[in-house]
Amino acid sequence: xxxxxxxxxxxxxxxxxxxxxxxxxxxxxxxxxxxxxxxxxxxxxxxxxxxxxxxxxxxxxxxxxxxxxxxxxxxxxxxxxxxxxxxxxxxxxxxxxxxxxxxxxxxxxxxxxxxxxxxxxxxxxxxxxxxxxxxxxxxxxxxxxxxxxxxxxxxxxxxxxxxxxxxxxxxxxxxxxxxxxxxxxxxxxxxxxxxxxxxxxxxxxxxxxxxxxxxxxxxxxxxxxxxxxxxxxxxxxxxxxxxxxxxxxxxxxxxxxxxxxxxxxxxxxxxxxxxxxxxxxxxxxxxxx
Amino acid sequence: xxxxxxxxxxxxxxxxxxxxxxxxxxxxxxxxxxxxxxxxxxxxxxxxxxxxxxxxxxxxxxxxxxxxxxxxxxxxxxxxxxxxxxxxxxxxxxxxxxxxxxxxxxxxxxxxxxxxxxxxxxxxxxxxxxxxxxxxxxxxxxxxxxxxxxxxxxxxxxxxxxxxxxxxxxxxxxxxxxxxxxxxxxxxxxxxxxxxxxxxxxxxxxxxxxxxxxxxxxxxxxxxxxxxxxxxxxxxxxxxxxxxxxxxxxxxxxxxxxxxxxxxxxxxxxxxxxxxxxxxxxxxxxxxx
Amino acid sequence: xxxxxxxxxxxxxxxxxxxxxxxxxxxxxxxxxxxxxxxxxxxxxxxxxxxxxxxxxxxxxxxxxxxxxxxxxxxxxxxxxxxxxxxxxxxxxxxxxxxxxxxxxxxxxxxxxxxxxxxxxxxxxxxxxxxxxxxxxxxxxxxxxxxxxxxxxxxxxxxxxxxxxxxxxxxxxxxxxxxxxxxxxxxxxxxxxxxxxxxxxxxxxxxxxxxxxxxxxxxxxxxxxxxxxxxxxxxxxxxxxxxxxxxxxxxxxxxxxxxxxxxxxxxxxxxxxxxxxxxxxxxxxxxxx
Numbered sequence: 001x002x003x004x005x006x007x008x009x010x011x012x013x014x015x016x017x018x019x020x021x022x023x024x025x026x027x028x029x030x031x032x033x034x035x036x037x038x039x040x041x042x043x044x045x046x047x048x049x050x051x052x053x054x055x056x057x058x059x060x061x062x063x064x065x066x067x068x069x070x071x072x073x074x075x076x077x078x079x080x081x082x083x084x085x086x087x088x089x090x091x092x093x094x095x096x097x098x099x100x101x102x103x104x105x106x107x108x109x110x111x112x113x114x115x116x117x118x119x120x121x122x123x124x125x126x127x128x129x130x131x132x133x134x135x136x137x138x139x140x141x142x143x144x145x146x147x148x149x150x151x152x153x154x155x156x157x158x159x160x161x162x163x164x165x166x167x168x169x170x171x172x173x174x175x176x177x178x179x180x181x182x183x184x185x186x187x188x189x190x191x192x193x194x195x196x197x198x199x200x201x202x203x204x205x206x207x208x209x210x211x212x213x214x215x216x217x218x219x220x221x222x223x224x225x226x227x228x229x230x231x232x233x234x235x236x237x238x239x240x241x242x243x244x245x246x247x248x249x250x251x252x253x254x255x256x257x258x259x260x261x262x263x264x265x266x267x268x269x270x271x272x273x274x275x276x277x278x279x280x281x282x283x284x285x286x287x288x289x
Numbered sequence: 290x291x292x293x294x295x296x297x298x299x300x301x302x303x304x305x306x307x308x309x310x311x312x313x314x315x316x317x318x319x320x321x322x323x324x325x326x327x328x329x330x331x332x333x334x335x336x337x338x339x340x341x342x343x344x345x346x347x348x349x350x351x352x353x354x355x356x357x358x359x360x361x362x363x364x365x366x367x368x369x370x371x372x373x374x375x376x377x378x379x380x381x382x383x384x385x386x387x388x389x390x391x392x393x394x395x396x397x398x399x400x401x402x403x404x405x406x407x408x409x410x411x412x413x414x415x416x417x418x419x420x421x422x423x424x425x426x427x428x429x430x431x432x433x434x435x436x437x438x439x440x441x442x443x444x445x446x447x448x449x450x451x452x453x454x455x456x457x458x459x460x461x462x463x464x465x466x467x468x469x470x471x472x473x474x475x476x477x478x479x480x481x482x483x484x485x486x487x488x489x490x491x492x493x494x495x496x497x498x499x500x501x502x503x504x505x506x507x508x509x510x511x512x513x514x515x516x517x518x519x520x521x522x523x524x525x526x527x528x529x530x531x532x533x534x535x536x537x538x539x540x541x542x543x544x545x546x547x548x549x550x551x552x553x554x555x556x557x558x559x560x561x562x563x564x565x566x567x568x569x570x571x572x573x574x575x576x577x578x
Numbered sequence: 579x580x581x582x583x584x585x586x587x588x589x590x591x592x593x594x595x596x597x598x599x600x601x602x603x604x605x606x607x608x609x610x611x612x613x614x615x616x617x618x619x620x621x622x623x624x625x626x627x628x629x630x631x632x633x634x635x636x637x638x639x640x641x642x643x644x645x646x647x648x649x650x651x652x653x654x655x656x657x658x659x660x661x662x663x664x665x666x667x668x669x670x671x672x673x674x675x676x677x678x679x680x681x682x683x684x685x686x687x688x689x690x691x692x693x694x695x696x697x698x699x700x701x702x703x704x705x706x707x708x709x710x711x712x713x714x715x716x717x718x719x720x721x722x723x724x725x726x727x728x729x730x731x732x733x734x735x736x737x738x739x740x741x742x743x744x745x746x747x748x749x750x751x752x753x754x755x756x757x758x759x760x761x762x763x764x765x766x767x768x769x770x771x772x773x774x775x776x777x778x779x780x781x782x783x784x785x786x787x788x789x790x791x792x793x794x795x796x797x798x799x800x801x802x803x804x805x806x807x808x809x810x811x812x813x814x815x816x817x818x819x820x821x822x823x824x825x826x827x828x829x830x831x832x833x834x835x836x837x838x839x840x841x842x843x844x845x846x847x848x849x850x851x852x853x854x855x856x857x858x859x860x861x862x863x864x865x866x867x
Contacts, residue, residue: 183710463758
């Protein structure tokens with residue numbers, strides 16, 4: 001990543017269709033780390049022009065209200081992308097979200113189009129959500145213009161001709177392998193949506209799994225998902241206490257020339273100390289975004 | 290894929306040893322989408338010649354009885370492959386099945402050997418069933434001569450020196466990653482066998498998982514597995530009804546300029562509409578193969 | 579692999595910090611296939627020099643007592659590696675263990691450093707335990723100087739910024755994909771540690787899963803884990819009996835010109851016979867290492 005407008009805290013990324021001003025008006029103050037105006041999947045072909053103009057108009061207002069805002073444009077391969085960038089993305093946007101990225105050439109085109117539109121300070125958050133995107137995620141996410149990514153399970157299964165289930169069995173391998181690719185590319189990545197938005201148990205379970213795998217947060221398709229997302233991606237007080245106790249015991253052992261200790265029934269050495277340090281960094285990152 | 294004799298419907302691929310005429314005689318009318326005469330694993334070294342001659346003789350008869358027939362020859366790296374192609378494959382076969390494919394060179398050899406034998410209209414269905422085959426599946430399945438593939442869990446675990454279990458934990462990653470590779474290569478892929486052929490619950494569970502992951506069907510090693518395979522890979526009436534209702538609601542929303550709706554408690558937008566459309570295509574594909 | 583000092587039996591690889599002479603003294607006779615003196619994660623920065631000198635001194639003594647011994651040095655990218663090799667590795671060591679391998683250049687440096695130190699007969703056991711290591715495992719493990727490998731889940735999750743759980747969900751894909759890479763590279767691979775060392779049920783469950791996936795053994799961070807490791811990676815008497823019965827029935831069928839049989843309710847053909855043969859080889863390998 002280039003570090004152009006990095007999106008540092010991404011626990012909850014709340015999506016609203018750009019054509020739903022009634023929804024957009026209510027986005028501020030919901031507690032989402034990022035607000036995501038969608039001109040792609042949530043806007044039908046007959047409203048694409050209206051969608052991009054509304055996104056263009058709303059971004060500065062939301063930013064003025066203290067929100068971090070990103071705008072999803074339509075896919076590079078379709079007929080709307082160029083106009084979306086030119087007319088739909090305000091320079092106040094933290095990032096353009098580009099869905100269904102599959103090739104380096106597409107990313108080069110994104111970079112050029114943004115430059116021409118004078119949006120070279122706007123980040124690029126790409127969607128990995130096709131079989132090709134998943135397989136080539138490492139090279140795609142390593143593109144210098146990419147600042148962050150999300151994993152899109154619904155589009156992936158549509159691409160595969162499969163069926164989505166609550167078990168996530170059908171996307172487990174892709175979801176995990178994309179997290180590895182994002183780490184190698186050094187970009188943060190946001191986890192899949194949960195479409196049955198009243199199923200909070202599922203959302204929380206997925207969010208915890210995602211954090212365990214190294215995801216930075218979760219796409220939210222309903223305001224009710226923001227709080228569970230923030231909670232799942234913020235270490236709880238017991239976790240924080242344990243991490244602090246662990247690092248204290250580890251430091252004391254190191255003073256005595258040791259680095260592998262029995263800590264509360266667990267063998268702790270350097271990798272577990274690193275895990276504890278990163279947990280505490282995550283708490284600090286959230287406290288001071 | 291070249292589209293040479295594509296195998297369009299592959300829900301149930303029923304295997305019989307080419308040396309078991311008693312079995313082969315009973316194959317027609319069992320409802321299998323494809324009948325698979327095996328000259329490889331199911332035929333011992335001392336019967337390879339007999340096996341290929343029987344396969345050669347039976348294919349035209351089975352085709353005359355309305356079956357789609359494929360013939361599995363022995364591996365390219367072994368001593369029987371060339372004669373299997375020359376003497377074992379009738380031109381009426383929909384495809385030659387080539388097991389344990391691991392390199393592009395092997396596929397080039399398959400293509401050349403088929404051309405020399407005048408079998409350039411016969412498809413090639415390859416087995417991905419070794420560690421190397423799994424890792425290189427994307428490039429292997431993208432070979433222009435490949436029309437379809439299967440994933441072989443038993444051979445893979447033999448190759449790894451592991452142990453097969455009903456949990457499928459030991460093959461989960463490979464099975465899923467091969468499905469992604471097949472999608473990228475645009476070839477349909479058929480899922481692993483279930484060797485404990487009286488365990489219909491296992492078969493049905495695996496078949497559903499496979500469909501969820503994007504597999505087109507399942508290898509069957511017993512006629513009793515054909516009906517469960519066809520059932521699992523054919524969307525049921527409730528699924529079809531739901532898909533139709535969903536697309537109707539989605540179309541109505543689009544007329545009003547919207548593309549993200551609350552449909553029966555689920556947020557539905559374009560990727561879910563695509564999933565529904567593909568489900569209905571699958572139903573049509575089965576009805577008019 | 580070059581076959582330089584191959585590590586043939588790796589069911590239990592028992593780790594002790596090189597600075598804990600009290601532990602090291604008690605290592606012989608514990609039944610571990612390999613004893614692993616750690617100068618890396620288990621030794622703090624202020625004791626690195628002492629750690630390598632103790633490792634250097636203890637290896638010949640442990641070897642004289644009949645143990646197969648490996649020494650883990652610090653990472654190639656850090657300040658201690660070169661001195662660790664020069665001063666910490668006795669020529670009696672079966673292998674140097676090099677953690678966190680990520681690039682071919684690092685492996686070339688390992689090879690050169692070992693050659694210069696006159697340790698060209700010592701094997702190299704590498705740690706795959708970062709996102710980059712996992713993704714590039716196939717090319718890394720194919721380096722001619724690599725004799726064996728281990729998969730490090732704790733370091734991988736530290737690298738990903740994730741959270742380790744008993745479910746292993748967060749490492750499932752990596753753990754399995756590394757096993758495939760090791761097979762393609764033809765090197766044996768040892769599975770992750772279990773840090774909560776009193777949880778024998780977890781250890782045994784993980785060890786069985788690992789064997790199913792093709793792993794050769796398990797890293798042990800406590801002497802109490804050695805016996806469960808040896809047990810899990812040694813086929814039990816019932817497994818051995820079944821494999822023998824299966825191969826007998828298969829051989830009899832082959833004499834009759836058949837190679838696909840109903841064996842105790844399971845369809846058995848060549849891949850299952852290979853699995854049975856490899857199971858018996860594993861028993862023999864353990865009996866005569």
